[in-house]
Amino acid sequence: MSEKFRIESDLLGELQVPVNAYYGVQTQRALNNYKISTTRMCHYPDYVIAMACIKYAAAKTNKELGALDPVIADAIMEASKEIIDGKFHDQFPVDMMQGGAGTSVNMNANEVIANRALEIMGHEKGEYKYCSPNDHVNCAQSTNDAYPSAFRYAFIRMNRKLEKSLKDLIGAFKAKGEEFKDVIKMGRTQLQDAVPMTSGQEFHAYATNLEEEVANLERNVNLLYEINMGGTAIGTGLNAKPGFATLCAANLTELTGEKFIAAPDLVEATPDTGAYVSYSGALKRLAVKLSKICNDLRLMASGPRCGLHEINLPPKAPGSSIMPGKVNPVIPEVTNQVCFKVIGNDTTVSFAAEAGQLQLNVMEPVIAESIMESITWLTNAMNTLRKECVEGITVNKERCYDMVKNSIGIVTALNPIIGYKASTKIAKEALETNRSVYDIVLEQGVMTKEALDKALDPENMIG
Numbered sequence: 001m002s003e004k005f006r007i008e009s010d011l012l013g014e015l016q017v018p019v020n021a022y023y024g025v026q027t028q029r030a031l032n033n034y035k036i037s038t039t040r041m042c043h044y045p046d047y048v049i050a051m052a053c054i055k056y057a058a059a060k061t062n063k064e065l066g067a068l069d070p071v072i073a074d075a076i077m078e079a080s081k082e083i084i085d086g087k088f089h090d091q092f093p094v095d096m097m098q099g100g101a102g103t104s105v106n107m108n109a110n111e112v113i114a115n116r117a118l119e120i121m122g123h124e125k126g127e128y129k130y131c132s133p134n135d136h137v138n139c140a141q142s143t144n145d146a147y148p149s150a151f152r153y154a155f156i157r158m159n160r161k162l163e164k165s166l167k168d169l170i171g172a173f174k175a176k177g178e179e180f181k182d183v184i185k186m187g188r189t190q191l192q193d194a195v196p197m198t199s200g201q202e203f204h205a206y207a208t209n210l211e212e213e214v215a216n217l218e219r220n221v222n223l224l225y226e227i228n229m230g231g232t233a234i235g236t237g238l239n240a241k242p243g244f245a246t247l248c249a250a251n252l253t254e255l256t257g258e259k260f261i262a263a264p265d266l267v268e269a270t271p272d273t274g275a276y277v278s279y280s281g282a283l284k285r286l287a288v289k290l291s292k293i294c295n296d297l298r299l300m301a302s303g304p305r306c307g308l309h310e311i312n313l314p315p316k317a318p319g320s321s322i323m324p325g326k327v328n329p330v331i332p333e334v335t336n337q338v339c340f341k342v343i344g345n346d347t348t349v350s351f352a353a354e355a356g357q358l359q360l361n362v363m364e365p366v367i368a369e370s371i372m373e374s375i376t377w378l379t380n381a382m383n384t385l386r387k388e389c390v391e392g393i394t395v396n397k398e399r400c401y402d403m404v405k406n407s408i409g410i411v412t413a414l415n416p417i418i419g420y421k422a423s424t425k426i427a428k429e430a431l432e433t434n435r436s437v438y439d440i441v442l443e444q445g446v447m448t449k450e451a452l453d454k455a456l457d458p459e460n461m462i463g
Contacts (some may be wrong), residue, residue, distance in 0.1 A: 003017060004018065004019055005017060005018060005019055006018075006019050006125065006126050008024050008025035008028075008126055009025060010025045010026055010029070012029070013132075015028050015029065016028075017126075019125075019356075020259050021089040021125075022088055022111070022112040022115040022116055022125065023091050023108055023111045023112050023115075024092070024107075024114070024115065024133060024346060025111075025127070026073055026103075026104065026107035026108075026111065026133075026457050027093070027094060027104065027107060027108040027111055027112075028411050029092045029104075029308055030087040030095070030098060030104035030107075030108070031093060031094065031095075031335070031360075033099075034094065034095040034097060034098045034099075034104070034172065035095065036095050036097040036098070037095055037096055037097045037369070038098075039095070039096045039369065039373070040092070040093050040094060040095060040096065041092040041093070041094050041096060041108065042089050042090055042091075042092040042093060043096075043104060044154065044158075044283060044372050045086075045089060045375075046154045046157040047150070047151065047368075047372065048083060048089050048092050048154035049083065049084050049086075049152045049154075049157070049411075050151065050152075050154040051083075051092075051105065051106075051109040051146075051154075051193060052080045052081075052083035052084045052109065052151060053080070053084060053150075053252060053255055053256055054109075054118040054146050054150045054153070054229070054252070055076065055080045055109055055110070055137060055146070055181075055231070055253040056076075056077050056080035056081060056084065056115050056251075056255055056385040057248050058139070058140065058141055058146070058229065058248055058256055059073045059076040059077045059080065059139075059257075060073070060139070060251045061140070061244055061247045061248040061251050062076075062140055062241075062244075063249065064138045064247060064251075065241040065243065066241075067139055067140055067241050067270075068136060068139055068186075071121065072117070072121075072130075072131050072136050074454065075117035075118075075120045075121050075131060075203060076113055076114075076117050076131070076136065076137055077434060078117070078120055079112075079113045079114075079116035079117040079120060080113055081277055082116065083112070083116075084112070088112055088116065091112045091402050092108055092109070092112065093107075093108075093109050095153070096189055096365065096368070096369040097366065097369060098365050099362070099365075099367060100143075100362075101143060101147070101360060101361075101362040101363075101364055101365070102143050102147035102368075103143045103146075103147075103149075103364055105143075105147055105249070105365075106136075106141075106143040106147050107133060107143075107332045108145050109132065109137075109146075109150075109287070110137040110138045111133045111206075113133075113135075113137045113260045114128065114131050114133040114136065114137045116130060117131045117136075117137070117237065117335070118131050124145065130163055132310060133174035135247070135355065140230070140232070140239060140241065140244050141229070141232060141240075142232040142233040142239035143228065144228075144231070144232070144233055144234065144258060144360055145227075145228045145229050145231045145232055145266075145270065145271055146229065147364065148227075148364060149227040149228065149229050149252075149362075149376045150229065151368040151372075152224040152225075153224075153252075153258070153260075154372065155221065155224055155279060155284070155371060155375070156221055156224055156225070156258060158372065158375040158379075159217060159221045159375065160378070161216070161347070161375075161379050162375050162378060162379045162382075163214055163217055165378070165379045165380075165382040165383050165386075166210060166213060166214055166217075166250070166286070166382055167214060168383070168386055169210065169304075169382045169383075169386045169390065170207045170210050170211055170214075170384045171207075172391050173203050173204070173206040173207035173210070173390060174203075174207040175201075175391075176200075176203040176390065176393060177200045177201070177203040177204030177205075177206075177207060178204075179395075180198065180199035180200040180201070180203055180395050181198055181201075182198065182200070182202030183198055183200065183395050183397050183400055183401075184196055184197075184203070184400060184458045184462070185197060185198065185199050185310060185373045185400035185401075185403065185404060185407060186400070186403050186404050186407050186457065187202075187409075188196070193408055193409035194409050194412075195409055195410070195412050195413070195461055196409070196458040196462055197462050198462055199395050199400065200202035201462065202296075206293050206296075209293070210286075210289060210290070210291055210293075211226040211446050213282070213285065213286045213334040215288060216282050216285060216286075217282050217283075217286070219273050219282075220275075220278045220279040220282040221279060221283070223274075223275035223278055223279065224275050224279065225258065225259055225260050225261060226260075226261050226262075226263050226269065226275070227249060227252070227260055227262065227263065227269075228245075228263045228266050228269040229244070229245060229249060229252070229262065230244040230245025230246075230248055230261075230262060230266060231245065231246040231249040231263070231266030231267070231269065231270050234267065234270055234359040234360065235265075235266035235267030235268070235269060236267065236272040237266060238392035240250065240461065245262040245263075245266060246262045248262070253325060255405075264437045267359070270359060270360060271356050271357075271358070271360050271361050272361075273352070273353040273356060273361050273364070273367060274353070276367050277349060277350060277353045279347040279369055279371065280345070280346045280350075280367075280370070280374065283342055283345075283346065283348060283371070283375065283378065284342060284343050284346035286342075286378065287338070287340075287343055287374075287378065288339065288340035288343065289341035290335060290339055290378075290381075290382070290385075291335070291336050291339035291340070291345050291402055294332035294335045294336045294339075294385070295332075295336070296334045297311070297313065297329065297389070297393075298329045298332050298333070298402075301313045309396055309399055310393065310396055310399060310400050310403075311391065311393050311394065311395050311396065311397065312390035312394045312395075312396065313329050313331070313389055313392070313393060314331075314389060316330050316331055316388060316389075322461075331384060331385055331388045334381065334384070335381045335382075335384070335385045338377045338378065338380075338381040338414075339378075339381075341373070341374070341377060342374040342377065342378055342443050343348055345369075345370040345371070345373060345374045346374070348366060348367075348370045349366075349367050349371060350368045352364070352366050352370075353367065362405070365434060371444070398439065401458075403456050405436075406436065408427050408430050408431060410437060410456050410458070410461070411423050411426055411427045411430070413455050413456055414426070414437075414441070414447075414455060414456075415460050416448065417444055417451070418447065419456060426440050426441060426446070428446075436457060437456070438452065
């Protein structure tokens with residue numbers, strides 16, 4: 001032992017580890033090997049907590065099955081509980097991007113928990129003969145069951161925050177739907193005038209559109225509750241006592257309040273990444289819808305003099321370094337970009353899932369990182385979109401109504417009365433002469449003024 005470092009050893013030999021670090025030699029090797037991204041495990045607290053929950057449940061299971069000395073098992077459980085409660089998260093510094101199918105993450109957890117358990121039992125860090133990262137904390141486990149079980153639970157925890165953010169955004173759109181329910185505007189298809197509607201209907205439709213995604217997320221997150229703990233290396237359960245899988249799932253359920261179940265076929269479950277593909281697809285679907293809504297907001301707010309200018313977005317930043325007075329729709333823009341990233345992450349997940357071979361998919365680290373990034377970015381983006389944009393949107397009522405009155409699109413209401421051919425002729429003349437549909441119909445004597453007023457009343461056309 002030196003003043004600043006302790007010496008630990010593994011298969012590859014000895015290595016210096018900071019004397020105060022709770023992690024050990026394999027974590028240190030990961031720090032030396034993987035300087036890839038700027039994202040570390042500790043940046044996702046739910047991930048650290050999930051890993052500690054797995055280790056707690058495994059230690060409890062091994063204690064109940066007689067595979068671990070109760071004193072050691074209790075110390076492991078106490079150390080794990082401290083991490084679950086928020087302590088020692090800075091001791092999980094490994095890069096999210098790594099080789100080894102997650103071994104570095106698993107060993108980071110094993111080492112931190114072992115060293116804290118040693119302190120609890122009155123020993124020094126590194127005195128692994130009393131509590132070993134491999135023999136005790138990792139007892140009856142492999143990275144190949146502990147690691148995916150942990151990030152499945154991390155996704156579940158993070159999804160709850162995502163759903164709250166989504167529901168809050170839905171509520172904001174519903175509120176605007178109610179606020180704008182009496183504002184008549186022109187609906188459009190293919191960017192061309194269609195038929196009248198209200199701004200309230202438009203914003204309420206955004207809420208309804210996003211409500212579908214709450215249910216879709218819940219359907220797909222339910223796939224994550226099946227875990228392969230007890231399968232160890234390839235699903236055969238080597239080195240785990242009979243009954244470990246079922247009992248560990250039950251102990252994890254008791255600890256977390258979730259409803260985890262042991263996979264019925266652990267050999268199948270170990271390399272299977274289908275649940276991640278499905279859940280990532282749900283994130284992508286949400287991103288696609290959210291991006292389309294932001295496109296609409298930017299288009300409706302275009303102008304203010306030479307665009308649609310139907311709504312006003314809260315001004316958040318000067319829009320140009322050269323054009324005075326310009327204000328850009330920066331919040332929908334940043335949300336669009338988040339959605340593009342999520343769509344790209346889903347493509348990464350698809351490629352990584354396809355890359356599995358035989359009894360293991362070694363690409364799970366990039367699957368975990370991509371999905372956690374997507375959940376985090378979407379959660380933050382929806383909170384930002386709601387607070388910094390949607391809640392402050394106002395509508396330009398007169399501008400919207402003027403466009404309805406001047407639109408050729410209202411001639412559609414005449415189709416049932418005078419027929420499509422006659423309506424088309426009137427629309428064409430209105431376009432060519434830049435005159436209103438109303439004036440042309442009266443001039444040609446096609447309808448009486450009373451009948452025309454009733455047919456072209458915008459409020460009658462939105463029922």
